[in-house]
Amino acid sequence: AFTGTHVMVESTPNTNITFTNSKFELTSAGNLSNNFYANAPESLTFTNNAVDATGYTGAMFQPVGDANDPMHTTVTFTGNTFTGQAGTYVSGDDNDVPLIINLSDVNGTVSNNTFDNVDIGVLVANGSGPLEIEGNTFEHMHRVDGSTAGGSAAGVVFFQPDFNDKIDVHNNTFSDSDSGVRTSGVPNTTTGGQNIVIDSNNF
Numbered sequence: 448a449f450t451g452t453h454v455m456v457e458s459t460p461n462t463n464i465t466f467t468n469s470k471f472e473l474t475s476a477g478n479l480s481n482n483f484y485a486n487a488p489e490s491l492t493f494t495n496n497a498v499d500a501t502g503y504t505g506a507m508f509q510p511v512g513d514a515n516d517p518m519h520t521t522v523t524f525t526g527n528t529f530t531g532q533a534g535t536y537v538s539g540d541d542n543d544v545p546l547i548i549n550l551s552d553v554n555g556t557v558s559n560n561t562f563d564n565v566d567i568g569v570l571v572a573n574g575s576g577p578l579e580i581e582g583n584t585f586e587h588m589h590r591v592d593g594s595t596a597g598g599s600a601a602g603v604v605f606f607q608p609d610f611n612d613k614i615d616v617h618n619n620t621f622s623d624s625d626s627g628v629r630t631s632g633v634p635n636t637t638t639g640g641q642n643i644v645i646d647s648n649n650f
Contacts, residue, residue, distance in 0.1 A: 475504040613644060
């Protein structure tokens with residue numbers, strides 16, 4: 448089992464990282480900080496793990512790929528359970544539970560996971576793709592009532608999309624949440640012209 452705040456901060460590119468069949472009891476790394484950070488890895492694989500996460504954070508998982516070559520970094524998140532627990536309230540983000548996965552300029556798969564009682568399950572940003580978000584359960588996604596946060600809690604969020612290839616969101620279940628799928632509240636964010644397919648989901 449892993450406990451604490453920072454599990455991995457890997458700034459060296461071209462690594463191959465795998466976590467599997469493990470239990471994590473984590474405290475938020477703080478606003479705009481990450482529990483898992485990887486700079487342009489060749490692969491980041493996270494499978495069949497249980498993550499209990501307390502408090503708000505900018506993103507628990509932050510793999511950042513190469514903006515000039517999103518095919519360089521392949522991510523796989525499969526068969527995991529992510530459960531949020533209330534921690535310190537963060538004003539401005541208006542939440543006390545974490546954002547889980549923030550994918551920037553990567554390709555890969557997020558499948559058959561459960562996201563429960565968190566702010567955002569999967570945020571897809573910048574030049575990511577192709578990316579398959581399939582067979583996940585997103586439940587009890589919520590944001591504490593406030594006046595300064597942009598947008599609402601959601602299972603899947605698109606942030607400043609300039610996607611490299613198709614983003615396919617299918618066969619997921621979204622329940623008892625602020626929203627299912629949405630774009631970011633950042634000004635000038637639009638999904639116009641992007642290759643996004645959303646089908647066969649249960650809302």
